[in-house]
Amino acid sequence: xxxxxxxxESDRVHRxxxxxxxxxxxxxxxxWEKTWVYCGHETQIxxxxxxxxxxxxxxxxIMVRGTDQKIRVLYNRCPHRGVQLCGSRQGxxxxxxxxxxxxWTFHLDGRVKGIPLPxxxxxxxxxxxxxxxxxxxxxxxxxxxxxxxxxxCAEGPExxxxxxxxxxxxxxxxxxxxxxxxxxVPICHRVMQHSNWKFFMENQLDALxxxxxxxxxxxxxxxxxxxxxxxxxxxxxxYHYLSTFASSFDQWDSVQTVNFPRGHGILKGYMGLRPNDxxxxxxxxxxxxxxxxxxxxxxLGRSIHHVLIYPYLSVQSPxxxxxxxxxxxxxxxxxxIWHFRLKGVxxxxxxxxxxxxxxxxxxxxxINADDLENWTKGQWGLESTGSDWVSFHRNHGGDTxxxxxxxxxxxxxxxxxxSQFKAWVEYMRP
Amino acid sequence: xxxxxxxxxxxxxxxxxxxxxxxxxxxxxxxxTGAQSxxxxxxxxxxxxxxxxxxxxxxxxxxxxAFLQQRVEQLLFRQSELLDGxxxxxYIDLFEDDGIYWMPVAPEQTEWLDSPxxxxxxxxxMQIRMGRVTHPNAWxxxxxxxxxxxxxxxxxxxxxxxxxxxxxxxxxxELRRDNLRHFAGTYRHTLKVHGDAFKIALQRxxxxxxxxxxxxxxxxxx
Numbered sequence: 001x002x003x004x005x006x007x008x009e010s011d012r013v014h015r016x017x018x019x020x021x022x023x024x025x026x027x028x029x030x031x032w033e034k035t036w037v038y039c040g041h042e043t044q045i046x047x048x049x050x051x052x053x054x055x056x057x058x059x060x061x062i063m064v065r066g067t068d069q070k071i072r073v074l075y076n077r078c079p080h081r082g083v084q085l086c087g088s089r090q091g092x093x094x095x096x097x098x099x100x101x102x103x104w105t106f107h108l109d110g111r112v113k114g115i116p117l118p119x120x121x122x123x124x125x126x127x128x129x130x131x132x133x134x135x136x137x138x139x140x141x142x143x144x145x146x147x148x149x150x151x152x153c154a155e156g157p158e159x160x161x162x163x164x165x166x167x168x169x170x171x172x173x174x175x176x177x178x179x180x181x182x183x184x185v186p187i188c189h190r191v192m193q194h195s196n197w198k199f200f201m202e203n204q205l206d207a208l209x210x211x212x213x214x215x216x217x218x219x220x221x222x223x224x225x226x227x228x229x230x231x232x233x234x235x236x237x238x239y240h241y242l243s244t245f246a247s248s249f250d251q252w253d254s255v256q257t258v259n260f261p262r263g264h265g266i267l268k269g270y271m272g273l274r275p276n277d278x279x280x281x282x283x284x285x286x287x288x289x290x291x292x293x294x295x296x297x298x299x300l301g302r303s304i305h306h307v308l309i310y311p312y313l314s315v316q317s318p319x320x321x322x323x324x325x326x327x328x329x330x331x332x333x334x335x336x337i338w339h340f341r342l343k344g345v346x347x348x349x350x351x352x353x354x355x356x357x358x359x360x361x362x363x364x365x366x367i368n369a370d371d372l373e374n375w376t377k378g379q380w381g382l383e384s385t386g387s388d389w390v391s392f393h394r395n396h397g398g399d400t401x402x403x404x405x406x407x408x409x410x411x412x413x414x415x416x417x418x419s420q421f422k423a424w425v426e427y428m429r430p
Numbered sequence: 431x432x433x434x435x436x437x438x439x440x441x442x443x444x445x446x447x448x449x450x451x452x453x454x455x456x457x458x459x460x461x462x463t464g465a466q467s468x469x470x471x472x473x474x475x476x477x478x479x480x481x482x483x484x485x486x487x488x489x490x491x492x493x494x495x496a497f498l499q500q501r502v503e504q505l506l507f508r509q510s511e512l513l514d515g516x517x518x519x520x521y522i523d524l525f526e527d528d529g530i531y532w533m534p535v536a537p538e539q540t541e542w543l544d545s546p547x548x549x550x551x552x553x554x555x556m557q558i559r560m561g562r563v564t565h566p567n568a569w570x571x572x573x574x575x576x577x578x579x580x581x582x583x584x585x586x587x588x589x590x591x592x593x594x595x596x597x598x599x600x601x602x603x604e605l606r607r608d609n610l611r612h613f614a615g616t617y618r619h620t621l622k623v624h625g626d627a628f629k630i631a632l633q634r635x636x637x638x639x640x641x642x643x644x645x646x647x648x649x650x651x652x
Contacts, residue, residue: 187641188641190644192644217568219565220557334643347544351543354544362546364533373573
């Protein structure tokens with residue numbers, strides 16, 4: 001691996017940061033297996049024994065609710081011979097994990113419960129008092145507003161410090177409920193990206209690409225929208241989810257990005273998600289009643305399209321969905337796509353967010369179909385030696401810095417990528 | 431054999447060891463250990479979750495029934511050919527004006543509007559999808575792309591003068607760029623009878639691998 005200063009310059013990066021196996025391995029070690037990684041939402045595992053398999057870097061883990069109701073994150077590995085204790089992605093394991101190989105059993109907190117013919121270990125150093133006989137736990141587990149994170153490293157910033165201002169992702173999502181909470185919709189779409197994880201993270205705040213990449217869908221949806229209007233009807237809001245993608249370059253350039261330390265960031269809102277129909281009026285009234293007019297207006301007035309929690313999470317808070325990356329190889333990234341339901345809102349309000357989940361985030365998405373094609377071709381392009389550099393020069397030197405936050409004057413500024421690589425270099429230092 | 435000759439005396443320690451055989455018989459008295467001692471207190475596995483037996487065909491042997499079966503099958507075959515031939519407009523025309531194409535995520539789902547779906551499209555949304563894939567800048571359509579469907583196991587579940595419900599199985603192979611992907615599952619069509627013709631009121635598609643990772647997305651109806 002080349003020295004970091006030869007890989008990342010202020011306005012360009014070396015192509016190998018997307019393609020090199022040694023760099024990927026270092027990312028797993030220095031980033032994913034050290035920092036806080038999103039595991040899931042606490043409503044995913046409601047009862048004791050409920051578990052969900054989670055990949056943290058290269059480590060297969062289990063998020064499980066204990067008999068004490070506490071959520072723990074354990075290595076999915078029997079300490080005896082290494083066999084995975086949970087063979088399914090999710091389920092309920094009762095009060096015990098049982099190894100399918102030699103029947104070692106474990107409490108839900110990972111402590112060893114039983115070893116068959118335990119006298120076989122008499123006089124050895126492998127006995128029930130030895131912590132090596134129990135399942136290993138993630139060094140740290142914490143949650144913010146119901147969203148559970150784990151860190152495999154005992155040292156480092158607390159979760160709240162890691163999230164920083166990007167914690168607004170979860171505030172914005174939950175605050176939109178009259179009771180301030182969300183519940184998981186128990187469906188997880190998984191789509192494999194044949195590209196480095198950075199393509200997705202950069203793309204999320206890249207306001208220059210939508211009207212190019214998604215023009216076919218945007219134009220088709222805009223045509224349908226106009227046809228409905230011509231008949232004197234009001235097109236459903238969800239048509240607009242698709243048609244805005246075909247907005248002009250100038251329009252996109254007016255959508256600001258906010259870039260926080262640690263690579264986190266916000267793409268500000270542009271879809272106008274607050275129509276004035278009876279369903280919305282009823283919802284706003286419930287919000288006023290629950291939070292008071294002033295707070296409710298603050299919650300409903302936040303201009304956010306989505307929030308990035310670097311390096312793996314894109315949270316579309318106003319529509320209660322998120323996408324989480326689990327990198328598998330330099331050119332292979334699994335994305336997990338989740339949807340949440342605001343507690344205490346009508347079916348009509350839920351349905352509004354659901355349309356976005358179905359149209360944009362489902363495996364039949366009319367949007368990501370073209371993103372994935374770009375990222376695949378991007379990966380192939382960077383694997384070639386045609387040139388060594390990836391350009392992030394757009395508006396270089398032209399952004400507003402306030403404290404440690406960078407506001408792009410232009411929505412299409414590549415400030416986003418420059419900010420992400422600044423964080424990347426910090427993580428990757430030996 | 432009763433007159434088997436006596437075993438020769440072992441010459442080595444190994445041979446002696448190998449003569450020492452323990453045979454495990456069932457012993458009701460023995461204390462159960464290991465896995466047998468663990469009362470399974472976790473959830474039973476699929477398919478014990480109460481999934482009902484599939485409905486049997488309502489058709490009785492006879493000319494009339496065979497004719498209905500044939501007509502319904504012809505519609506399903508036609509549909510496959512329209513999809514594989516990329517005749518999108520003709521495919522959409524198979525639907526009623528308020529017809530729905532629905533691919534739920536899980537077989538337990540019963541309601542298309544309020545549950546997460548892979549596809550949940552009325553005819554207008556289908557027009558948008560068609561508009562997308564036929565646009566010259568639908569970038570993902572630039573590489574080789576095509577499908578081949580086979581439909582079979584056609585079972586008519588109910589039939590009245592106005593409506594027919596029919597269940598079938600499909601296999602679909604998709605070519606994209608240089609790679610093949612395989613999709614399989616169950617169709618359930620609700621057909622409206624218009625004289626000699628049928629129109630699709632609802633096409634429900636339960637994909638076997640609906641919750642498995644998708645290597646790419648689905649660009650068009652399966």
